[in-house]
Amino acid sequence: MAVRTTCAYCGVGCGILARVTGERKVEIEGDPDHPANAGRLCSKGTHLGETVGLEGRLLHPMIGNRRTSWDKALNLVAKRFRDIIARHGPDSVAFYVSGQLLTEDYYVANKLMKGFIGSANIDTNSRLCMSSAVAGHQRAFGEDVVPASYDDLDAADLIVLVGSNTAWCHPVVYQRIMAARAARGTKLVVIDPRRTETCEEADLHLPLRPGTDVALMNGLLAHMRREGLVDEAYLSAHVSVPDGFWSALETDNDLWSVARLCDLAPADLQGFYELFAATPRTVTLFSQGINQSIRGTDQVNAIINVHLATGRIGKTGAAPFSITGQPNAMGGREVGGLASTLAAHRNFSDEDIADVGRFWAAERMATKPGLKAVDLFRAMGEGRIKAVWIMATNPAVSLPDVGRVREALAECPFVVVSDVIADTDTGRFAHVRLPAAAWGEKDGTVTNSERMISRQRALMPLPGEARPDWWIIKEVARRMGWRTAFGYDRPAEIWREHARLTAYRNEGARALDLRGKAAIGNEAYDALAPFQWGGRPFADGRFPTPDGKARLVSVAQRDAEASLADWPMTLNTGRYRDHWHTMTRTGLSPRLARHREEPLVEIHPDDAASLGLADRALARVSTPQGESVFRVAHQPGQRRGELFVPIHWTDRQSTGGRAGLLPRPLVDPHSGQPGFKMTPARIASVSVDLHGFLIVHGEVPLPDCLWATRITVPGGTLYEIAGLGDPLALDRALPRGERVEASDPARGTRRVAILHEGRLVAALFVTRSGELPSRDWLIGQLQQPQGPRVLAGRAPGGQLERGAIVCACFDVGMRAIVAAIRDEGLADIAAIGVALGAGTNCGSCRPAIARLIADERKEAANG
Missing domain, CATH: 3.30.200.210 (Phosphorylase Kinase; domain 1)
Structure with a gap:
C-alpha cells in the first residue's frame, strides 16, 4: 500500500x-x-x-564518544542549559535549527526558547537562503506573505527568473514553466550573471554584473513611469508612496546609465523593458541569487516595487514570487523559527509579545529579537553564547567563514547536536549527540513555496533509539521544569496548538490564519490533504498593515565593489543539480553522485588561459577568509573575472572543495542574510605529479594526498586522487587481500587490484603522465570473479563507455546520447526521450541534451 x-x-x-x-x-x-x-x-x-538505509546513521544517544541512555543524555542537556541560564542569563544559550525540521518540531523548539527560556536566540539555516525575502515582504506588505501560486506560472504571459537556476534547483517548477511556454507561448527572461542551464530555452538572458539588481529593477520602474504605465489608480487606492520616491527614481535610471552599470547591451535591456511593459500578466520569480546578498532585502523590494506600482499583484498570472530552497523553510517562518520574529507571523511589538505570552502561559517571554545566524556564532566565538543546541543542520560547513565557526564551536562550553548522521563536520564538536528521526520515519507537516501545507508521513518504524525532533525537545523542556506546557504526546496536538495560535486575536490582522484546521481530530490530521492558506493574497487590494495599504520602499543601487589588486576575481557559490546541502542524504545514492563527481571551480576559458589553468587541472581558490582546492572546469557561461563553486563538499567527502571557508561573514543590514554571491577572490594553479583513482567495495578513509574526493557507486566507493610524491604511499588506503599488480616505470603508472576469494574488492590506478581508463567498467567488476585481465581497466573487446551522467533519473550517460544521435539519426529531445528515457522525468537534463544535439549538428555541418 x-x-x-x-x-x-x-x-x-x-x-x-x-x-x-x-x-x-x-x-x-x-x-x-x-x-x-x-x-x-x-x-x-x-x-x-x-x-533510506542505515549507512552512517546515529542510532543511539552519545555523550562524548560513549553510548548512553536517553535519560542520561536528556538529563544532562536539561541540567547544563538550566545551570548556564541561572549563572549567565537566558541570552547565554541558543538554538540553531533547520528547514529540514517539520513544522511541529519547529513550533516546540521556538516555544521553548522564546516562551520559557526567555530568549529569542533561536535562528535557522533558512536565514542563509530566504530571510531577505521575509524582510522584503514585511517592509512592503506588513507580513511575510508570498503573493503567488504555481498556478500563476500556468497563467502568466511573461515569466522573469532572477537569480535562480530553476532548471537545476527547482526542476519541477521549471518544467511547469516549459509546459506553459509550449501551451500558450509564455515568454521567458532569465536575469543571472551566469549562463546556466535555465538560460538555454529562454527568450532573453541578461548576464548582469553581480550586485546590480537594484539598478536593473529601478531602471525598469523608471521606464514604466516614463511610458505612462504605472497604475496610478491602484497606487492611490492600495499603496503608500514615500515622499521623494519618484524624484529619487529619476536619478541615473535612464536606459544608458543602467546598461552601463549592469554591464548589459542597451538593446537587450531595452528589449526586456518593452517586453515587460507589453505584458501585464507577469510573474517575477526570484531565489538565492537575489536573497544571498548583503543588499538582498533592497533587491527584493526593488522587484516588489515594480509589481506594486504596475498593479501586477493579487491577480491571476501576475505576482512577485520568492521560491524557497528547503522543504520547510516556509513552515519555520510560520511558527517563528527566525530570531527576528515571533510565532504565527507576529513580531516583537508589545502587543504581540503579550498575546503570544498569554496564549502560551509563558513564564518568561522573550521581549526582543535574538541573534541571527552569523551573529550567533560570532557571539559564541566571543564567549557570550555558552551553550548551543544544533538541530538537523551542519553549520561547520554551510555558514560563511566556517574556519571561525569551527573555532567558535571548539570553544563553546556545551554543544548539543541532534542529527540523523553519526559523523558530521558539526557533530565532531558536540558534547552530546542525539539520534533524530530521518525522512521516512518522521510525521508532521511542511509548507512549500506557495503556502501549500502538506503532510509528511512515516513509512517505517524508528531505527535503533532514534526519536522525532519534537519529542526530543519536549523531553528536555519537561526536564527543565515545564512539564505542563510541553505535555505533547503526538504531532497532531502540536499542530492544533499552532493553528489556534494563528487565529488567536487575529480578526483579519494577519493573512496566516489556520483556524479552519485548528480543531481537527487525530484521524483527520492523519488524513490531512494538501491545502493552501491565504487563498489569493491581496486580491481585494488590502494588505496586513495598519492602514491596509502596501508600501513602496525607496531603494538605491550602491556603488558596485571595485576589484582589489590582491583579490581580482569575484566568487559565487551555489548548488549542483543532483546534490543537496552537505550530501548526507544524496551522497548515499550512486545515481545522484555521478552527475558531478568532484567539486569544480567554473571559470571562463579566457580567464583560465590567462592564468594558465588547464581544464581538469587543480586550482586553489583563495579569499581573505580562507582557501580550498577545486578541480578546474572551463565554462563559457561564466562572466569574465568571475568564479563559481558548489556548496556541497565537506571534510567527510573531500580534502578540498570546501566552499564555506571562502565567503565573507558580511550580512544584509535588514535581514541578517549572508552575502554568498560576491566574495573577492583569487585563483592559482596547483601542481601535482600523479593522479588516479581508487575503487573499493565498501569504503576506506580518504587517501592521504593533496586531492582526494569520494562518491558512492554501486557496490562501493570511488575515490579520485592527485598529489605529489611516492605513489606507493597510496597503498596504505588499500584493504587486505590477494594483490595483482602491474607497473610502467617510464610513465610512473601503477595498477593494483585486490581480490578476496577471487573477487575484486579494490582497484588502484595511478599515473604520472599516462591516460587512465574510464571508471565505469571497473565499478561494475566489484565483487565479481577476476583475474589479471582486470588490470586492463576495460572489458575484453571493448564496450561503449557511458561517459558523464546527463540524466540521473534514468542513469543515461553522454556517450549513449551521442551514439543515439549519430547512429539512429535522432534530431530532437523528444526522440532521445523515446529511445533512452533521458529527459522524460524531471526534465532538468533537457538543456544538456539540447546542447549535445546542437554540437553534433555543428560537427556534422563542419564535417
Missing part, C-alpha cells in the same frame, strides 16, 4: 507515493494528485529510495 508523503528536498513541496517493499527498501513515485507536482519528481526525489 502506498503512503502519501512529501519530498525531503527543495521548497517545491512535491507529493510522493512511497511503497515499502522490504526492510529499509522503498519504491518512490510522484503523487499524481498532489497539486504541487501532479506526479512529477526531479532526479533527487526520484532516487529517495536509495537514501
